[in-house]
Structures are given as structure tokens and as C-alpha cells.
Amino acid sequence: MGISLQNINKSFKNFDALKNINFSIKQGELVALLGPSGCGKTTLLRIIAGLETASSGKIYFADTDVTQLSAKQRDIGFVFQNYALFRHMNVAENVAFGLKMKPRAIRLSKTEINERVNQLLGLVQLENFAKRYPDQLSGGQRQRVALARALASKPNVLLLDEPFSALDAKVRKDLRRWLRDFHHELNVTSIFVTHDQEEALEVADKIILMNQGQIEQIGTPAEVYKQPKTAFVAHFLGDVNLLHGYIENNTLIIGDFRKDMKEQGNWADQSAIAYVRPHEISIAKTARKNDIQGQVVRIHTAGPTVFLEIAVEGQPKHIDVSVSYRQYEQQQVELGDNIYWQPILVNIFVQDELFEFMI
Numbered sequence: 001m002g003i004s005l006q007n008i009n010k011s012f013k014n015f016d017a018l019k020n021i022n023f024s025i026k027q028g029e030l031v032a033l034l035g036p037s038g039c040g041k042t043t044l045l046r047i048i049a050g051l052e053t054a055s056s057g058k059i060y061f062a063d064t065d066v067t068q069l070s071a072k073q074r075d076i077g078f079v080f081q082n083y084a085l086f087r088h089m090n091v092a093e094n095v096a097f098g099l100k101m102k103p104r105a106i107r108l109s110k111t112e113i114n115e116r117v118n119q120l121l122g123l124v125q126l127e128n129f130a131k132r133y134p135d136q137l138s139g140g141q142r143q144r145v146a147l148a149r150a151l152a153s154k155p156n157v158l159l160l161d162e163p164f165s166a167l168d169a170k171v172r173k174d175l176r177r178w179l180r181d182f183h184h185e186l187n188v189t190s191i192f193v194t195h196d197q198e199e200a201l202e203v204a205d206k207i208i209l210m211n212q213g214q215i216e217q218i219g220t221p222a223e224v225y226k227q228p229k230t231a232f233v234a235h236f237l238g239d240v241n242l243l244h245g246y247i248e249n250n251t252l253i254i255g256d257f258r259k260d261m262k263e264q265g266n267w268a269d270q271s272a273i274a275y276v277r278p279h280e281i282s283i284a285k286t287a288r289k290n291d292i293q294g295q296v297v298r299i300h301t302a303g304p305t306v307f308l309e310i311a312v313e314g315q316p317k318h319i320d321v322s323v324s325y326r327q328y329e330q331q332q333v334e335l336g337d338n339i340y341w342q343p344i345l346v347n348i349f350v351q352d353e354l355f356e357f358m359i
């Protein structure tokens, strides 16, 4: 079932927690609500769930206006960060709970409930854990039970609030992959809240990036990462170098680097800051056309990736560059070396407008 939000606002007394939120989600999409602490993600999720009312605006599930409907009437599966399983019930009983609580007229028979529970435990790969109690499970297993329980009544929409944040890094990573595969098998429209950009980039079909109660950008992980619309998005989605340069006669100039920008329109002569990710920089030991010279002042190896810091005249901060270990070995880069480098993908933000180009 698709979801559409129209002009949603939410105020707590004098504080505007959400400002004019608009977006649509397609049936079966897995969407991340991403943003820093306090930006309004949870409030928005709760409004979609019907656990909180918006100050104004409308919410549609498919073509139905659900704005005035309660959480129960909206038919939603909810997963919170802290499992919230019943400790005195075993796994099967936890999953069956919602089904058993339904009014008699619409309740499934005992046999049907057992079948559904078995099917769900198969889906979350916990068939052999039906009789265990929550405190006999790992964090990741508990969260999978919570997911099975949320899905028991075949909800229209699945909402997850920081579902993995209480788990350790390795389990988190496994569960992310698992959620992605599992979701595609299931095809239920799902929204999950996270403040972890890596998680959103890896798991989601679409990311809604929020800041201070507003949407900054909506797009696929590749779009928001490679084509950030604002400086905030560029910063939030990972490490980025701010290269100080200027524009003159429609040419971007950073040290010896020149880039003709006529194709991107007519530019006023002005100083400019170019945003470049560490892996979007090409390095060489001997100068090529358009290269900027620098000196390697730090080398840090992290598994398959090597991080270099390059000191560059005219740049207030060292430039961070990441290369594969293989490339690092081939180039034989050493501390103190002169190095030549140039950006491969640059984003420039001038008065909140974005100009992006490949070089």
C-alpha cells in the first residue's frame, strides 16, 4: 500500500517540530527517514502510525485519507529499538499474541494461528526457537521475533524506529542485509527511522533526509550521496573535503586546477567552496595536466582502504584522500612525498543552489 503525506506540520506549544512535510512512498518500498538527533524523525513516524496527531496536513494510505484514524484502524506493524517482547511468553506466544487478542468474530482458529506463527518463524529463520524465552535469545534474535510479531496480522505498513540501534556493530550489519532481502521477499511498504547514514545508504530503496523539521532531500541512496542538493546533505552523508577556490570567467580555479563551467550556466566572479569526497580524488606521483601539488603528511591503513592526508598550499585544512590498498602499493606513496591530485567529482553550492559536474 502506498503512503502519501501532504503538508504535514507539527507544533509542540511554540516549537515547530515538523514544517510542511510532503512525500509519497510506493507500495513495497523500503524507505529510510534519516537525519540528526532532534530533526523530527520519530515524531513523523508516530504521526504516520497514528500514535501522534499532526497539527495540520493529511495522510493517505493508497487513496484512503487516514488522517483521523487511530493506530489500530490504520493496520500497522511496529518495531521499536528495544525489542519490547513479553518476557514471560516464549517466542511462539510472543508472535501469536496479537492474533490471539483479536475479537472473536475475526480471530483465526487455533490451528490457523499455529500455522501462521510457524510460517513467520520460518521467515525470520527462528523455527527452532519457538519454545525459548526472550532472555534466552541474542539481541539480533529478539529483534527478529519483534519483526515476526509485527508482521503477524499482515499489516498494510511496517514502521521501524531505530530497529538495530541497540545491537552491536557486527550483528547490526548482518541484520541490515537480512532486512533488505527479507523486505523484498515480503513486499510490504516499510519506513524505518535511523540516524545512521551508512545504515540508510545500505538498506533503503529511498532516503528521506531531514533537518530541523524539514525535508532536505528525497532520493535513492546513490542520488543523495552523489548529488546532494544542499551543503547539509553533503556533510551528513559522509566525509567531504571543502576545497577553497574561486570562479573567474566561468572557470572554477583551485590552485593549478581549472574547470570550465560554462555548461552549468553563467557564473558571477566570486570565491567558491567545492565539496569533494575523499574517494573522488585521483592521485599521482608525477604531475598530470590540471593537477594540484601537495605533500603527504599522514598515512593510515584500514584494511583494504588507505587514508592519506595531503597538505596543500592555499587550503586551510589538509585534504583527505582514500585509495584502495592496491593502488597505494602500486603508487608507492610514502610519508613526506610530493603528490599530485585532482578532484573527479565536485559539488559547488552557491546561495543554496547546487552545481554538480563530472570532470
Ligand SMILES: Nc1ncnc2c1ncn2[C@@H]1O[C@H](COP(=O)(O)OP(=O)(O)OP(=O)(O)O)[C@@H](O)[C@H]1O
Binding pocket: 012, 015, 017, 035, 036, 037, 038, 039, 040, 041, 042, 043, 044, 195
Ligand atoms: N512531546 C513533546 N513535547 C515537546 N517537544 C517534543 C515532544 N516530542 C518531541 N519534541 C521535540 O521535537 C523535536 C523532534 O523530536 P523527535 O523525537 O521527532 O526527533 P528525532 O529526529 O527522532 O530525534 P532522535 O534521533 O534523537 O530520536 C525535538 O526537538 C524534540 O525535543
